[in-house]
Amino acid sequence: MTNPLLSPSALPYGLPPFSHLAPSDYAEAVSAGLAEHLAEIQAIVDNPAAATFGNTAVAMEGAGQLLQRAAAAFFTLVSADASEDIRALETELSPRLSAHQDEVYLNRALFDRFAAIDTSGLDPEAVRLVEEYLKEFRQSGIQLDEPGQDRLKGINAELSALGTEFGQRVKEGMKSAALLLDSAAELAGLPADDIASAAEAARTAGHDGKYLLTLIQPSNQPAMAALENRDVRRRLFEASTGRGSGGGSTDVLDLVTAMARLRAEKAVLLGFANYAELVVDRQTAPDFEAVQAMVNRLAPAAVRNADAEAAALAEIAGHPLEAWDWAFYSAKVRREKYAVDEQALRPYFELDRVLRDGVFFAATAIYGVTFHERDDLAGYHPDVRVWEVRNPDGTGLGLFLGDYYTRESKRGGAWMNSVVDQSALLGTRPVVINNLNISKPPEGEPTLLTLDELRTTFHEFGHALHGLFSNVTYPRFSGTAVPRDFVEYPSQVNEMWILWPDVLANYARHHATGEPLAQDVVDRLNEARLWGEGFATTEYLGAALLDLAWHVLDGADVPDDVVAFEAKSLAAAGVAHALIPPRYRTGYFQHIFAGDGYAAGYYSYIWSEVLDAETVDWFTEHGGLNRSNGELFRRELLSRGNSRDPLESFRILRGREARLDPLLKRRGLE
Known part of the structure; x- marks a missing residue:
């Protein structure tokens, strides 16, 4: 049979015919x-012309x-x-694809043709296309001599081979670190579902x-907020935070040090002081110093708030607090102080x-688009479920696929692609x-979401809208193909609904009785909004500052002792909180070491x-959930890629x- 991938898919919108594909077809x-x-x-x-x-x-765009x-x-x-076949193929293909990228952007003759294009008279999108190609050539090393x-x-x-291996080991590590328990009694406190x-x-x-108890990618596991057995909480916490650094086949620390050295060398080769400066050169941030200034400004206030939260937790616990106690007693504070029981929600x-x-519903109300399951x-x-998305006039916009459940063959976390x-x-x-x-x-049985899973569902759909609403000429600019420090913005905006x-009144109904979520509960959720922001901001900044610490190193400074370096770096950044591990520790920091997407x-x-x-302030000032706001946001931002x-x-x-004040207010960091 002919390989279906060798010609454009005949399915609606070019959806790949996945059910007819074998690993050999991809290869x-x-x-x-x-x-x-x-x-x-x-x-x-x-071309002689x-x-x-x-x-x-x-x-080039058509190629x-x-x-x-x-x-x-x-x-x-x-x-x-x-x-297993796909993983083996990934190991084989990733270095070939990396080499191909080099062959394209280190092609001097191709660069010379781009450099010779006369952009006068071109429309702004065309001018930007030429500029972005030239920038990528230079950032890829076109200026280097042959050696x-x-x-x-x-x-x-x-780096490609090491990143692939890191991702595969992390996936296996998350699977092998899952906590196996003998009896339901050990799960006391967890909801029946x-x-x-x-x-x-x-x-x-x-x-x-x-x-x-399977694990999710971040350090803190959802079950720790409800498990009454303190020892089970400890074991779950240690299983989570020990991933990737305990020796054995899933240890990744050797990969980390090798990648850090190679990235430092690459940066110097391309004329940058370190890898962080190389990366920021591709972003919307004006320079690396601006990034450092911002996160360093936020860190002390976040830790102060976290310390205040820790004191409140210790008081309610009645014993010295450990890291695996935090989520449990934080949930108790929400129940007792704010009368918010997240499990009951x-x-x-x-x-x-x-x-x-x-x-x-929110997308239809603000953008007029409709969703039709196919x-x-x-x-x-x-x-995987498939929906066709249609414009307000009924014309087809695109397809949205939702894949919501965990499984052994899936990596951790949440994402849009x-x-x-x-x-x-x-x-x-x-x-x-x-x-x-x-x-x-x-x-x-019904699938009931935690507040965090609810937030993630809206967040990832914000990325989906960014892709679906794309209205550009050239594929290079499509959808979410924006700088990394801008790509999370539309998805975060979508959380506001x-x-x-x-919106809440339309979906927040008891799955069995249809009873709406009571308004007094909603009011208490809003009152409790700032509780836990100290923890959340500190754990996030811990990961962000750890990432930067790995990528400001000179190749000669890359440590052999990864765990000691991590502790030292967090302390130097002022976010080494004994009760709050970074959202991702080095051993499972897939964002930055499984490839270089977020490095x-x-x-x-x-x-x-x-x-x-x-933008949330802008929406609120202009009436919130209305088509006028949606049309402007879609036309001027989401569609532009x-x-x-x-x-x-x-x-x-x-x-x-943009001003910083709304963010400081939102996170209680004024």
Whole structure:
């Protein structure tokens, strides 16, 4: 049979025919795509006509479609449903793809054609396209001599292989660190549906009759807020925070030090003092000093707030507090001081209703788009659901895929990825996916969300809207292809609708009785909003500052003792809190070591939140959930991708530069 990936998909919107694909199809299609892309580039280089925007930049944007199609489908599986064959193929293909990237952007003849394009008379998006290509050539090392380029290629290949290995070990480590318990009594305090999910997880893992607490990616595990058995909380905490650093096949510390040395060397080779400065050169932040100034300004206030919270927790606990006690007694404070019981809220947040009557309802109310489940279309796993998204006039906008449940073949965390990018040049419309890691209940039981899972569902859908609403000409600028320290901004804005009265009243209903969440409970949730912000900001800044600490190192300064370096770095940054581990410790900091997507860029969440807090104020000042606001936000920001300076899009929306005050107020850091 012909490999389906070798030609454009005939399915609606170009959805890949996942159910008809085997690992060998991905391997064949990626290999063919690599060869085809190089041939297309060679044709651009060999064109005897003088370089023009059309025969060089537009031709480049039209090249590589087979490779893009195959790689997008393949890496969807790598993250969300990786079999042993897919993992082996990832190990093989990742270095080849890295080498291919070097072959493209270290091609002197291709660079010379871009440098020769006359941009006078071009529209702003076309001018930006040429500028962004030239910038990527320079950041990729086009200015280096041949020995320098050869060394850079070697570094990139090594980093690709190490990042792939890190991600695979972390996935295995999260699986092997899951806490297996013998009896339901040890789970006292957990809701009945969580206990049932733990029993189902154990059964699936071959431990029928026992209970398995699977882990999520961050340090703090949701069950610690409810488990009454202090020793079980300790064991769960230690299992979580010890990942990746305890020796054995899932230890990643050797990979970390190797990657830190290589990144430091790469930065110097490209003319930067360190890897953090290299990364920030690609972002909206003006420079690395501005990033440092911001996080260092926030850290002392966050730790002060955390210390005040710790004192309150110790008082209610009646004994010295340990890190594994924090979530448990914090939940108790919410219940006793604010009369908010997060576990008692879960029956009001049933997944299907949250999606239909919350997430989709808000999008329809503000943007006019509608969602139509397509049972005739299949994803890459039976749990994946597919919706067609339509514009207010009924025309098709794109496809949204939701994959909400955890499984052994899926990496931890939550994310959005694009399978098909919108582009007017190519005539493509978007296909985007949201992935979460919610424990799957037994067959027939409802999926009830925690507040954190509720927030994540809205957050990731904000990324999806950014991809779905893309309206650019060139695929390079599509959707979420914006600087890393801007990409979290639209997703954070979408969280504002969680407690917006019209939205909350529509989805927050008891799954069994249909009873709405009482207004006095909503009022108490709002009153309790700042409780826990000291903890949340400190654990986040711990991870962000740890990330920067790894990436300001000179290659010679990279430590052999990773655990000691981590402790020293957190202390030096002022966020070494005995009761609050960083949101991600080095041993499972997948954002920055499984590839380089967030390396030296984890600060971007708080950087983006400055824009987010300003935009929430803007929405509120202009009436909130109305179509007028939605049309403006969609037109001037969500649809623009990277087709113009993203900060210019923000300034057009807000009417001025961003200010820090709304963020400080939101997090109680004034």
